[in-house]
């Protein structure tokens with residue numbers, strides 16, 4: 031079967047923003063078409079239009095050459111279009127199989143849910159995907175990466191004609207990305223039409239046949255993957271050259287006194303973790319998904335209990351009962367999961383940036399709107415958050431811009447931490463801004479801040495960190511200085527499962 | 534980067550819808566009353582209206598603040614009735630002066646709030662279950678407290694106290710004292726929730742308590758304060774009800790729980806937490822009471838008036854539900 035989806039003169043306006051303007055292109059059967067563009071360029075908006083989530087738009091969509099309109103997501107799904115959103119939509123309270131078949135649970139002849147059939151069909155999909163969970167597992171207990179895999183499985187199960195992925199790999203590790211790419215190739219062979227959004231150019235060169243670049247809501251240019259290169263794409267997307275992000279970084283050369291000592295700590299999630307961090311040093315925590323990196327960050331921040339061992343800041347032992355205490359001691363943590371742990375989605379940018387420092391933004395007993403706005407404006411400027419006003423609700427920002435709000439919150443004039451812990455700070459952030467954020471991290475180090483960087487993108491850790499601590503299965507398996515940190519070295523340590531035995 | 538579209542936003546806001554609704558009610562009742570030979574638009578009506586707000590206003594404020602934080606308190610009316618009986622008993626049988634009696638009452642009410650907070654924050658009870666249980670406890674204790682030394686179970690405890698009589702029904706100029714109290718309370722709580730750190734933190738906790746906690750806000754402390762606040766305001770309602778009747782009635786504040794919550798939800802404070810405000814709660818309260826006062830003036834049976842109040846709550850909840858659904862659609 032051959033399928034296609036064509037966009038004609040698509041436009042969409044939100045209050046104060048023209049998110050899309052006169053978009054025309056056609057995605058054909060058996061091809062992967064990548065959508066590329068800066069944060070806020072309109073990629074997710076386009077996908078939401080074709081998923082029926084944003085019914086009011088200009089222009090026409092043709093599915094298999096015939097005009098089609100959607101009143102609701104249900105409409106789009108039955109027409110054969112599946113979109114995997116940037117933000118997870120799984121229902122954490124339900125099991126894997128219920129999530130996969132939500133809305134279309136198979137029933138037996140008495141009208142009850144046919145659990146046996148449900149379990150069987152789910153097992154079949156799980157086999158296809160080679161994932162390590164079972165039909166009856168509760169989704170809320172799975173890792174973010176596995177939850178993302180469930181999103182993808184949900185779309186796959188419906189056997190759609192057109193399938194669109196919005197930054198599917200942001201929360202995934204290498205192994206899962208491998209599975210996903212195999213799957214995409216299979217879908218391609220079956221003649222599906224595939225749209226693929228990602229900020230990772232290497233992925234796009236690996237998987238895409240054609241590339242559409244969006245800029246400020248307009249279609250900037252269309253490329254064949256074989257006829258272009260990274261530089262050209264970046265130039266089209268950002269409007270300027272970025273060059274080699276890492277080699278042009280101005281790094282901090284000199285470290286100060288010891289800032290943080292983690293001495294053999296044990297929490298419910300990690301075991302015998304030890305390392306030290308100096309002022310001005312960037313320490314990368316590397317490891318596979320589930321290695322316990324986030325849990326180490328949370329323990330230092332007082333968000334998880336420390337059962338034994340000791341944490342010392344500038345030589346003084348500390349015991350934080352809750353994050354507030356850590357914040358008061360000069361520690362900041364940008365959490366990995368922006369929707370669950372980072373943002374108050376239905377409050378505006380101002381509130382979300384000012385949240386930890388309301389104390390400093392008052393005049394008399396009242397909060398001072400001028401001070402609040404100043405702080406939020408600073409964040410918007412520093413991280414080039416794309417928004418018409420700081421009054422905009424965070425939920426209305428694009429994914430990457432939401433991420434920037436969290437960074438803005440923890441690195442403003444009012445919050446200058448001694449120790450900055452960044453957990454997946456560049457998740458969903460475009461190449462241009464990424465380069466700026468890397469430089470900012472180096473600048474923080476130059477100011478004497480200690481930085482702990484957790485990232486699933488290995489090259490990011492290898493290139494930014496002065497020291498890399500590698501973890502596996504809740505333990506530290508190695509420690510590499512920057513000179514010795516190659517991908518092979520780090521990966522070898524990240525998979526060294528027997529490391530803890532001798533302790 | 535200031536908000537440029539203030540006026541246009543207002544026309545689209547919930548507040549505007551509510552004000553239109555209130556105006557519509559006034560017009561409808563004026564015409565209706567005229568048609569049966571009564572008059573709605575009189576000073577008397579408005580005084581009645583203001584008086585009818587007295588008991589429920591404090592419940593609406595307490596309920597509203599808690600709803601913003603994402604929790605609910607179903608015990609306030611029972612705690613209020615308890616307070617109403619305690620203040621009466623304290624004056625009549627324990628020979629306390631009225632200010633002391635009121636103070637004691639509010640302290641005892643605060644204890645209920647603290648207990649609610651403990652159940653919710655420490656033992657992870659759902660707040661509606663914890664507070665429903667607490668309502669029973671309050672009712673039981675009230676019956677116990679109302680048994681006089683020399684008799685069997687009464688249905689009310691009457692007392693004399695000129696001071697408290699003034700609090701319940703005295704006038705300053707033309708305005709009844711409790712109405713002034715309410716006006717002050719709405720202004721104070723309005724400022725508290727919209728302009729102070731505490732209020733803003735409450736919204737953040739209601740919106741996403743995990744994110745708030747990781748940003749140095751302690752939801753437990755916020756909830757402790759709000760549960761105590763809600764119980765104490767329940768106590769204030771009970772004391773006012775007793776002060777107006779000069780007796781602590783065991784059936785006092787019967788449907789007030791319901792009215793208080795309806796007002797808050799109708800005014801745009803969502804059950805999900807993190808939205809709405811005191812202004813909305815006030816207009817919500819005004820709408821319900823306009824409705825009930827109007828129904829009296831056009832001589833509709835109280836029975837119908839109650840049934841319609843229930844329908845208003847359903848309508849308010851439906852609005853809440855649909856606007857929430859519309860919101861979840863935005864997603865990133």
Ligand SMILES: Nc1ncnc2c1ncn2[C@@H]1O[C@H](COP(=O)(O)OP(=O)(O)OP(=O)(O)O)[C@@H](O)[C@H]1O
Nearest residue numbers: 044049069070071072073074075426427428429430
């Ligand atoms: N519900 C909404 N209300 C108002 N504005 C919105 C809404 N959704 C998106 N926008 C705006 O539309 C623009 C495009 O957003 P979109 O989410 O499509 O960007 P994107 O290309 O997916 O970016 P990212 O790479 O960060 O995910 C942004 O400026 C965003 O703020």
Ligand SMILES: [Mg+2]
Nearest residue numbers: 074116428429
């Ligand atoms: Mg997006």
